Amino acid sequence: MKINIKRDSVVCYEIEAKNQTLLExxxxxxxxxxxxLAYNSGCRSSVCGSCAVRVxxxxxxxxxxxxxxxxxxxPLNNTPVIRDLVVDMDKAYAFNxxxxxxxxxxxxxVLLSHEDEKLNEVQSNCILCGSCYSACPVYAINSEFLGPFSLTRVWRYVxxxxxxxxxxxxxxxQINGVWDCTLCNACTLVCPQGISSKADIEKLRARSVMFGYMDPSFSNFGGGLSF
Structure with missing residues (x-):
């Protein structure tokens, strides 16, 4: 079995694999x-998120x-590569x-009921693997975008x-945040924990409206209309 790994150039390795995980x-x-060969690993049980890559x-x-x-x-997209499959996630983590x-x-x-706890139970399962940032087309062109897992965590506490x-x-x-997201759902599709940052951002938008905010893209409308 052949595996092609992007390093300084693409290197092809041949292994005798039978139902192996990529980490194995x-x-x-x-x-x-x-x-x-450099790569990250930790728990080996899909809990720590350190071994995220693109295949x-x-x-x-x-x-x-x-x-x-x-x-x-x-390696993951949209992050500086330290070496081979190891990337620097410090900037993304700093958005939290x-x-x-x-x-x-x-x-x-305030005492939480079982139903209250369920409201953000899924969001609490984020493992900060960075897959959502790698898949995000907005973060790819705007490195100041707060990004999926940070916005999901904001909703978890809001x-x-x-x-x-x-x-x-x-x-x-409000700036480089909820209104910048295109709601493309790419983050949700790659999240190993099944978290929908798209849905969380939509909820944050609704809550923003309750606090008097609105989508800045609408700010130029409604001002010069006559009938």
Whole structure:
């Protein structure tokens, strides 16, 4: 079985794989053929997100994807490549702080019901693998776009009944945020946790309207009409 890996150039490796995951194949290549091959791995059980790469143009976790003959493996898009399949996600992670995607002020006087907990249960499962940023066409052309997983995390806390600073969080996602998303759904299709950042962004837009915001693209309409 042949696997093509994008490094400084595309290198083809041949392995004897039987139902191997890509991570197992990468380990085999590194141990038996090329110890210089660089890639990330951690939990080996689709929990940590560190092994995210692109295979045949689609984002996957190497520890869960099963290799096929002729696969083309490359690093994630839209992030600086450190070496081979290892990328620098620091800028994307920094958007969590910029978007205030954290619990900033909480009241203990509100008790959550089981239904309340379900409101953001899925969003809490984000593993920060970066697949959504790699697939995002907006982030590809606007490196200041807050991006899918940061906006999903904002919704996770805005939807928490105990959070007191909801408007502050909504304020932070108006520029390079909710209105810049094209709602193409590419992020949802590649998320290994089944999180729909598109749906979360739509909810943030609705909440933004409740706080008096509107889509900036509409700002030039309605001003000079006569009948």
């Amino acid at each position: 194949a990468l380990n085999e290549i590194k141990i038996t053929q090329d110890c210089s 045949n143009g689609r984002e996957v976790l190497a520890c869960s994807y099963h290799v096929q003959d002729g696969d083309f493996v490359e 702080a910029k978007a205030k995607a954290y619990q900033s002020s909480i009241t203990s006087s 939807s928490d009944k105990r959070e007191l600073n909801k408007k502050e969080k909504i304020d932070t996602v």
